[in-house]
Amino acid sequence: MKTSVSVQNFLEDNRLIEDIFHELKSIVASILSSVELIALYDGKSVEGRITRQTEAIKSQVIELDFQLQNVRIVQYMLNKSFQFKRKQTSLHLFLNQLIRDEPYNKVLYSVTELPAVKKVIDAYIDEFVIRQLVLNLYFWMNRHSTSHQLPRMVFSFEDTYFEIKGNFYASYIFPSPFKSSMLDVRDTDNELLNQPLCYLMSYLAALHDGTFEIIVEPGKNVSIVIRIPYKP
Incomplete structure (x- = not known):
C-alpha cells in the first residue's frame, strides 16, 4: 500500500x-x-x-x-517553504559515499549491507531527503534496539525501485492509543509502532512516491521496509 x-x-x-x-x-x-x-x-x-x-x-x-x-x-x-529538489543521481555511488564517508561512516558502515552492482543505477531523488531518511532510520532503530544487538540496514536494487530494509530487536514494544492512516503497519502483537519520527520517515518516503512499512514479528523483532521508485 x-x-x-x-x-x-x-x-x-x-x-x-x-x-x-x-x-x-x-x-x-x-x-x-x-x-x-x-x-x-x-x-x-x-x-x-x-x-x-x-x-x-x-x-x-x-x-x-x-x-x-x-x-x-x-x-x-x-513555513510552507520546503523545496523538494529531485535530480538524476548515481544511486549506488551516493549511498556508498553516505555510509563510508565522514562523519557517518563510524555509525553506518558496520551495520549496513550495500551489494555491489555491475551497472550504473540512476534514480531521480532529492539527495538531502534520502540522506535524512536513511539517518532517521538508523538512529531510530539504534535508539530502540536492545543494548546487546546492533540494528541492521540492507539496501537492495529491484527492477523499478530500490529498497531500504531495517531490522532490529526491540528493547520494548511501543504502544499507541490510536491507529494512523499515515503508515502501513502490520502488528502481530496488537500494538502499533506509531511514533512521531515514524511519521517523518513515512513523509520523506512519500515525497518520492515511495512506501513505508513496519512489521512487528513475534519476539519483538521489528522490520522496516522502505521502497523508493527510481523514476517519478
Missing part, C-alpha cells in the same frame, strides 16, 4: 516537534555528562577512559547535527 501523508496531516501531530526537542535535550545532556567525567579524570591515571568519553562526545555531536537537520525540515514545512 502506498504511503500517503499530506503536509497538513503530518504537521497536525505536534508530538513530532516535541519528540525532536526531547532528543536534542537528551543529546546535550549526554555531552555535558561526558565533559563532566573528563573533568573528573583530570590529573588521574585513567587510561582509556578519556578516549572513550571523547569518542562518545564525537558520536553525540554527529547525532546532534543530524537532528538539527530534522528541525530545519519541519521548519520549512511549517
Whole structure:
C-alpha cells in the first residue's frame, strides 16, 4: 500500500516537534555528562577512559547535527517553504559515499549491507531527503534496539525501485492509543509502532512516491521496509 501523508496531516501531530526537542535535550545532556567525567579524570591515571568519553562526545555531536537537520525540515514545512529538489543521481555511488564517508561512516558502515552492482543505477531523488531518511532510520532503530544487538540496514536494487530494509530487536514494544492512516503497519502483537519520527520517515518516503512499512514479528523483532521508485 502506498504511503500517503499530506503536509497538513503530518504537521497536525505536534508530538513530532516535541519528540525532536526531547532528543536534542537528551543529546546535550549526554555531552555535558561526558565533559563532566573528563573533568573528573583530570590529573588521574585513567587510561582509556578519556578516549572513550571523547569518542562518545564525537558520536553525540554527529547525532546532534543530524537532528538539527530534522528541525530545519519541519521548519520549512511549517513555513510552507520546503523545496523538494529531485535530480538524476548515481544511486549506488551516493549511498556508498553516505555510509563510508565522514562523519557517518563510524555509525553506518558496520551495520549496513550495500551489494555491489555491475551497472550504473540512476534514480531521480532529492539527495538531502534520502540522506535524512536513511539517518532517521538508523538512529531510530539504534535508539530502540536492545543494548546487546546492533540494528541492521540492507539496501537492495529491484527492477523499478530500490529498497531500504531495517531490522532490529526491540528493547520494548511501543504502544499507541490510536491507529494512523499515515503508515502501513502490520502488528502481530496488537500494538502499533506509531511514533512521531515514524511519521517523518513515512513523509520523506512519500515525497518520492515511495512506501513505508513496519512489521512487528513475534519476539519483538521489528522490520522496516522502505521502497523508493527510481523514476517519478
